[in-house]
Amino acid sequence: QKEVEQNSGPLSVPEGAIASLNCTYSDRVSQSFFWYRQYSGKSPELIMSIYSNGDKEDGRFTAQLNKASQYVSLLIRDSQPSDSATYLCAVDSGYSTLTFGKGTMLLVSP
């Protein structure tokens, strides 16, 4: 069974701080990694995808991938109250499907 682990949180940060969200995965052959954001009562929406080791930046968001350590993270700079949501890590499982973590709840206080 492919596993994707995330700390359930909540992770609480003050407005303007950096939020760091972490995800580990069990399948060494995984090649595709995604971060989704899910607001309460809404559907998941893609924030970032990453496929290669290293960092990938998009605005205030940076995804970091370390395949050797089987670790992927999402950094949110200058966190805003509107960033308060649950963040889902998803990893391809090699059988035409994605495995999702249970998500980390982020709370950004004004």
Place this chain on the structure above:
Amino acid sequence: DAGITQSPRYKITETGRQVTLMCHQTWSHSYMFWYRQDLGHGLRLIYYSAAADITDKGEVPDGYVVSRSKTENFPLTLESATRSQTSVYFCASSVSGAAETQYFGPGTRLLVL
């Protein structure tokens, strides 16, 4: 651009009844997926389809049936609903593979009494 839609958005049914959840996408994506999301379990894949008339089981397929006669539609049927199937159901699609970005519909909240 409607994207991906689900109907109904909310459904209350009784144990033993058959329920069909509809999913429609306007992007002509090849792949479509059905997930359920429950507290403590996260998103779990029920079934997916790579193309019309091609479907495959996911992690939790028992009690569910799918069909895909047209590329744009992917209905999910609960043949005899049970209380354990109370959940939020999400349909998703991707262009040409599951190891790609998946786009989610708005979800259907199902309550089985």
